[in-house]
Amino acid sequence: MARVPSGLHSGSDSGLHSGSGSRHPRYHLRMARYTTVDEFLAGMTVPEQRAKVEGLIDWVASTWPELELAVKWNQPMFLHHGTYIIGFSVFAKNIAIGPEPELMDRMRADIEAAGYTTTQRLFRIGWSDPIDYDLLTRIIETQIAEKADTTGLWRS
DSSP: OOOOOTTOOOOSSOOEEOTTSOEESSOSBOSSOOOSHHHHHHTBSOHHHHHHHHHHHHHHHHHOTTSEEEEETTEEEEEETTEEEEEEEEOSSEEEEEOOHHHHHHHHHHHHHTTOEEOSSOEEEETTSOOOHHHHHHHHHHHHHHTTTOOSSSOO
């Protein structure tokens, strides 16, 4: 089995390609090292899923133009003055969204009430599920406000 790059998490189904063209049984993204969001999106093998992720990224970028869009750990994420705000990973069955564990703990009930499943570090939006933009707004605005004085990538 091919080594899974950092930032991608297990799921099920097939769809990821390694550099040699072989299929990875868990992802809908080519197994490559991405340095730009355009490369990341181009690596998505299902057009409808690519469109959903691209729309989500465009929404965040246009709603909070002060955020910097970057690719770290092979996934797109938004930073504010160099500190992590939110990141996105893709899987066969969903988009995984990671604010930060501390915020996940406090907002877990709201996230689950929106119909999303959670782990300690992220929540999942199924490909056929609607995106709750009000919830994402609260998450992103909370991250920005709470990390206004943070100097590193993560909370200390």
